[in-house]
Amino acid sequence: MVAVYWKEAEIKVVNISIDGVMIQVKEGSSILKAAELSGRKIPTLCYLEGVSDIGSCRLCVVEVEGMEQLVTSCNTKVMEGMAIQTESGKVIQARKMALNLILSNHEYDCNHCAKNGDCQLQSYSLEYGVTESTYSGTRRNIHSQDVDSHPFLSYNPKLCIQCQRCVNTCLKVAGRRAITSGKAGTFTVINAPFGNEWKSTICESCGNCARACPTGALMVKRRKDYESWEVKKVLTTCAHCGTGCQYSLIIKDNKIVDTKAEQGPANKGRLCVKGRSGSFDFVHSKERLQYPLIKNKITGEFERASWEEALNMVATKFMEIKKNYGPDALAGFACSRSPNEDVYLMQKLVRTCFGTNNIDNCARVCHSASVTGLSMTLGSGAMTNPIQDITSDVDCILLVGANPEEAHPVIGMQIRNAVEKGARLIVVDPRDIGLSKQADIHLKLKPGTNVAFTNGMMHQILEEGLEDKEFIKTRTEGFDVLAEIVKEYTPERVGKICHIEPEKLKEAARMYATAKKAPIIYCLGVTEHSTGTEGVMSISNLAMMVGKLGRAGCGVNPLRGQNNVQGACDMGAMPGDYPGYQKVNHPAVREKFEKAWGVSLNPEPGLRSTDVFPAAIEGNIKGLFIYGEDPVVSDPDTKHVIKALESLDFLVVEELFMTETAKLADVILPGRSYAEKEGTFTNTERRVQRVRKAVELDHETRLDTDILIDLMNRMGYPQPQVCASEIMEEIALVTPSYGGISHERLDAGETLQWPCTDKEHPGTPIMHAGRFTRGLGWFFPSEYKTSAELPDDEYPFIMMTGRILAHYNTRAMTGKTPGLMEIEGTSFIEINHQDAKALGIINGDKVMVTSRRGTIKTTARVSNKVSKSECWMPFHFPDGNPNWITNAALDEYARIPEYKVTAVKIMKEE
């Protein structure tokens, strides 16, 4: 009998026998894979699928008829007629000998090892009855001490079996090469970068190596806190950046003690340091708000309140303001870290109870330009292609104003993998970021000159006739106007504006235009400008001009910053849009929502969050409900923000922690974190993924949806009590692009990218294929305009702000993980060494950075990362937060602030 495990007409199959059973397998399969298909389990130690098949442990050996030697099944391909024995006497003896030799250099004190019960070596030792070695290994004598100075990771050489899984994982999965083989030959050891010098290594602390270790040699230190049989796992989505890594929270006694990477479509088993090590300490932080607080008007101190008191006060106060000043005197900010279900209810509350469209989310200050810009040109403001698609089989990546290695580390890893495999890389960034070292071309352009850059690219493409004429003709409109504009953007002129070499610009244009598959990946370096939306549209022009939209390996791909900032926008936490970008000012749409929600709705688009602050100062906004945001820290010109919040009659903050913004509140409602609730996040590639409850804490905190439902009812809207999955059903009902999405489908293992319009719809990995959401793509003609605040004699430097690997935005979450604070715990400013010399500043000096809005103190880091007359600061740290001095100059279309260009002066602190 011939069992067929694999057969398809166009792919060749070979006939082999495994342990006497004839089977057919795909040509090119390894024996290991073939055996797996036929239900044979072959032991492996050094093998990691897709990562490492070096065949060093020799545990997977099998006997092949006619061959004298045993062959390693992991890296030997099947051949026609092969007769394979996977468990012959010779094979078993060989495996026993391999284990015997491996154990000769392994300290087998399993009872004192944290991996006891979860160790592959231990498991095979028991299976093959080789629990002790008859040999004494020579490497025992040369092994050094444990390497464990790193806050999260440690290496115990006595347990290492030299399988190289960690080395290959670092190289091929993380794309890093930070962990390497040391010494050589029989003395081979692993150079684990976790010793005293760990800070000066290139290790990103992601810990993917430790998870690859089959023994207890490389460990995430937290792993030592539990035994494998004491814990349960809950599959969920990481709550940091927009990548949407799938992982499991490991729970022991109702406490999250660790994480485990899962094979999610966006992360493929990877995690970064924040995800692995900094995504749950905050859940159990003692600093969590545990009960409602009401500020005593007289003392100014917060006092503990009951939920009844707090909720009543909130409902009453807001309704009073509505009554006295009208609905548009109220506003709400939704949380882009909270699940879709929470955000949906929040905007519903603002629209139905407040009766206003003054609802926004913090996308306003990061990617509102993308949402607005791409909606205008393409019809949909989201990443067009999946992460996997733009980092696996591509010829060239055009990376503009993005530093994914720090801000989206798992995407950064995959870009490194793509470059390692041969994709060309063009980096357009004012700084020497990590990826610029791997870039074929690095255009180190002057901040704020993106439109000139893209116009220059398009000029050159047209000059050389590299545009996609057919695409332009059939799929777009407005080309002629644009072509007229870009005529003036000669490489020479653009070179002068952008401070780049014209030849490099020309080459970049050719390289991008002629590549078969080339995605544009961009981030806040494009959006956070007073011309951010035009920058975004200009990028969409560029991609359309060469027809690189609507197909695999291409597209325009904004990397969204927060875990659910895409979802928060999708859910309608936007002043002009109902869920699914359905326009507030569209009568039929409004009518639909009025019907669905059973109330009449305000027809006027509301204020953007950045416009709410001036409105509050002017007295037009009286009451504000901030759910999970901290604009005092995250928004530009802190003084201005504080003044605005202090001008309000009534401020409610729903939070996990006593943030700077919460301190200004009249009432604080303690909500719950992502680990304590059900729901969904929508990641940067429009993929809706489940968030699952992992722990229930002994607090008075309440589910945020329950808080919102209670408030809605108290404010007079009859919102039924619903759970997260029921809310998603309502979302699907009113949101065409989410029409087919439900918790049920996701729990059944489906992975869905919107648009997903009905229950049968498989989701849409690549947008705009064949037709733009808008119909025809629109070439939006943009001219280069200078930034709002240019350097002058008094403020001669351009200051940019940005993120670093170890922290996430306001640090409210990552700051609760001591290890992350150990990696990077204080504010700093990057200064070019020429400027530093002129200012008499050396590396490590305390400096004062002053803009027209104030002065902050920080520490100088002198290098060549930034160009002369430019400087850069992270915005995570309270000791010198640049947002005290950034400029709240807003973009015309999306009202996004110009974080990336502030004119400052720098002085050494006396």
Add this chain to the structure above:
Amino acid sequence: MSKYKLEQPGNQNEKLQLLYNKFKQKIESYPVGVCPLTVQMSLLQTSKNQTCGKCVPCRDGLVQLEKLLQEIIDGNGTKNTLRELKVLAEYIRDNADCAIGYEPADSMLKGMELFKEEYLNHIIMHVCGEEIQQKVPCIAMCPSHVDIPGYLALIGEEDYAGAVNLIRKENPFPTACAMICEHPCEEHCRRSMIDSPLNIRGLKKFAVDQMAADLVPVPEVNVATGRKIAVVGGGPSGMTAAYFLALMGHKVIIYEENVKLGGMLRYGIPNYRFPKDRLDEDIRAILSTGNIDVKYNVTVGKEIAIQELYDNYDAVYIAIGAQAAKKLSLEGTNSSNVFSAVDMLRGVGYGNLPDYSGKRVVVIGGGNVAMDCARTAIRCKAEEVTIVYRRRQEDMTALATEVEGAIREGVELVTLQAPLRIEADDSGTCTALWIQPQIIGTYDRNGRPRPVNAKKSPNKIPCDIILIAIGQDIESEPFEQFGIPVDGNCFITTNQCEVKVKPGIFAGGDCVTGPATVIKAVGAGKTAAYAIDEYLGYHHKIISEVRIPDARPNHRMPTGRVNFTEREARVRKLDFLPVENEMSFEEAMQETSRCLRCDHYGCGVLEGGRD
């Protein structure tokens, strides 16, 4: 920084290469007579140190293999250790990923089989076998065990007669060996550790060039014993036996089928390599012992029966050599102008030079005889000479210098071509050799790669003369009939040259070993002479008073080896005069000064002197 960079001079690999070269020298000069287990250990340790560290069998297994072997060498091993060693080695052989791992394991196993007794010695007796001891390498490697450091020192003292005498103590053919010895003595020369082996043959030639062997009196001959010994064959082996037997006082009668003595030295080796007047120097010296009679033009087995010799002599030494050309079973071999190399060279030895003017000559074969044939054909004015060989040039059994000499003189090598058939014209005269292209294949049991039909279309070499030089056989038939046992055409003897079933009959040289070297034939003749003396109930000694100069301290400065220079190929190919130029006095003195005198330094002085 860009991805690539140029290697700078003095980089790690260059520095390592110096060590690798040193290592190569160390291996080339590996002393003889060492314990095979320790050689295996060296190989094992080298292999262990070559591991890259990737795989378990090699990285962790070789280490343990080494420990087990060390246990045995240390005398702590048991039969169980041996079993463990075998199991582990088999595991490594079958499981290692690359040759760095599986090859040493395989060598280990083969060594265990090859040196089984030695392993058992170490396990049972905890010591090396009795035969295991280091010796002076050149003396040990010489099949005649000539005192090489001694005569090199004598040359250094300009005592050439002393040198000739000292050589002749073990080998009565100093001139022949000076000209054509394959010099195995140089193979393990300890000087290789510093630079290169001594040019021992060159210095010997320098000695006999200064002082002809027949001008150096032979030692005093013993009084007559009254014994009569027949020697069948007057080649190097028979002559050597005769020389030593004569010195012992025995009467020797040599039966020689040709008109002159010397065997293959005269009838096989052309003058440009070994002029016959120089051969006569050795022969005159041997005959000067006065106890040797020669019966020329007598073929034993034809003109005189073996039984007759057996009946009439106290002992018989058979040293008939390998005279019969091997036949090639090929279509057309019976065509005219197809000759065996042996016949052609014998004719030349007799002084009958063929005239190949305007002829195209093809020689089939790759041994020294083929080279002799080809180079002789050139000197016989052939228009073109082609050597056809089945294997590759590096697989030829001929000395590399002979092959190179032939090429320089204009011989064309056509390698990886097997003879297919001989084409002849209507008159039956050969006109061409058809050859079949081969590819080189897997190794045979003797460690040589086998040629395999390449399945390409055959080629044709038009020619007028074909010389077949594919080896020689022994004309053993009458001796077999007499009752001498034969194996594969060679006589079977003990290591004392005795033919066991016929007490008093001894045999040695090419007829026992198959075609081999002159020095081996000499060694056999000497062994036979001493064995015959013992057989007759004596323990005669050869008296030779040569004082060996005291050893000077080693000259350690690496110094180049003096090689022979040769006459220009375009000149020498026109005559039969010697190819090699003579060594100058300065060259000879420098060369002798390189000798490390291993008879004095190191193990050479142990137990009264080791050879």
